[in-house]
Amino acid sequence: MPFSKDSDQVGMRKALEEAYKSYNEGGIPIGAVLLQSNGTILGTGHNERIQKSSATLHGEISALENAGRLKPEVYRDCTMYTTLSMCTGAILLYKIPRLVIGENVNFMGSEELLKSNDVDIIVLDDEECKSLMKRFIAEKPQDWNEDIGEV
Amino acid sequence: MPFSKDSDQVGMRKALEEAYKSYNEGGIPIGAVLLQSNGTILGTGHNERIQKSSATLHGEISALENAGRLKPEVYRDCTMYTTLSMCTGAILLYKIPRLVIGENVNFMGSEELLKSNDVDIIVLDDEECKSLMKRFIAEKPQDWNEDIGEV
Numbered sequence: 001m002p003f004s005k006d007s008d009q010v011g012m013r014k015a016l017e018e019a020y021k022s023y024n025e026g027g028i029p030i031g032a033v034l035l036q037s038n039g040t041i042l043g044t045g046h047n048e049r050i051q052k053s054s055a056t057l058h059g060e061i062s063a064l065e066n067a068g069r070l071k072p073e074v075y076r077d078c079t080m081y082t083t084l085s086m087c088t089g090a091i092l093l094y095k096i097p098r099l100v101i102g103e104n105v106n107f108m109g110s111e112e113l114l115k116s117n118d119v120d121i122i123v124l125d126d127e128e129c130k131s132l133m134k135r136f137i138a139e140k141p142q143d144w145n146e147d148i149g150e151v
Numbered sequence: 152m153p154f155s156k157d158s159d160q161v162g163m164r165k166a167l168e169e170a171y172k173s174y175n176e177g178g179i180p181i182g183a184v185l186l187q188s189n190g191t192i193l194g195t196g197h198n199e200r201i202q203k204s205s206a207t208l209h210g211e212i213s214a215l216e217n218a219g220r221l222k223p224e225v226y227r228d229c230t231m232y233t234t235l236s237m238c239t240g241a242i243l244l245y246k247i248p249r250l251v252i253g254e255n256v257n258f259m260g261s262e263e264l265l266k267s268n269d270v271d272i273i274v275l276d277d278e279e280c281k282s283l284m285k286r287f288i289a290e291k292p293q294d295w296n297e298d299i300g301e302v
Contacts, residue, residue, distance in 0.1 A: 056216045065207045089240025094300045149245045
C-alpha cells in the first residue's frame with residue numbers, strides 16, 4: 001500500500017487534532033483517524049467518555065463509528081492512526097492491516113497480539129501525543145482510570 | 152459470586168429477548184445483558200448495525216454503552232450474557248470475570264484468549280439462540296458477513 005512516512009505524519013497530525021478537540025471539550029485526549037490507502041479520510045473521532053457519558057467510544061471505536069457501515073474489503077485497505085492504542089479487538093475484527101500509534105508510554109495497548117495477527121504496527125513515539133496525555137492523566141486521574149478499567 | 156444456573160437462564164432469556172427485538176426491527180439478532188451479582192441489570196442491548204448504521208454497536212458493546220459510565224470495580228462484579236460472543240476486547244478491558252454465551256456454532260468468539268485471561272466462560276449451546284441466528288444468516292448473508300468483517 002502506498003502509505004509513507006509523509007502520509008503517516010499527516011494521519012497522525014489529524015488524530016492529534018482530534019485529541020486536542022477532546023481535551024478542549026474537557027474530555028480524554030485520544031484521537032483517531034481511519035485513512036484509506038488512496039488518502040481518503042473515512043472517519044475521524046476521539047474518546048467520548050466524558051462528553052457523551054460513553055463507556056465504549058474510545059478513540060479508534062469513535063473513528064470507526066463515525067466512518068459508518070463500510071464493506072469489509074475497505075477496512076483491509078486502510079491504516080488506523082491513533083494517538084494511543086486501545087481498541088485491539090476492533091482492529092482485528094475488521095482486519096485493518098496497519099496501525100500507526102502516537103505513543104505507547106502512557107498506555108501500552110495489546111501490540112503483541114496485533115503483531116501475532118500480522119498487523120503492521122508503527123509507533124511514532126510522538127512528544128506531543130505523550131505530553132498531552134500525560135497532562136490529562138495528571139489533571140484527571142480518576143477519569144483516566146475509569147477509561148482503562150483500573151480500580 | 153452468587154450467580155447460578157437459574158440466574159444464568161434468566162440472564163440469557165433477557166439477552167435472547169434483545170436478539171428477537173433486533174430481528175423484528177430487521178437487524179442482526181444478537182442480544183446482550185450486563186448483570187451484577189446482586190441481580191441488578193446494568194445494561195441491555197442488541198446489535199445496531201442495520202438500525203443505526205453502526206459499525207461498532209455489536210451486542211455486548213451495545214449493552215455496555217447503554218449501561219453508561221460505571222466505576223471500574225462494578226464490572227468486576229458482573230456477568231455478561233450474550234446470545235453470541237464477539238466483543239472480547241471490551242470484556243478484557245473492563246475485567247468482566249464471567250461471560251455466558253448462548254451459542255458458538257454460528258460464530259466462535261475468542262474464547263481461548265478470554266480463558267487465558269481468567270474469564271470464566273459458560274457456553275449454554277442454546278437451541279433458540281442457534282436457530283434464530285441461523286435463520287438470519289440464511290436470510291441476510293451479506294449483512295452478516297459485514298458484521299464479522301468477512302469479504
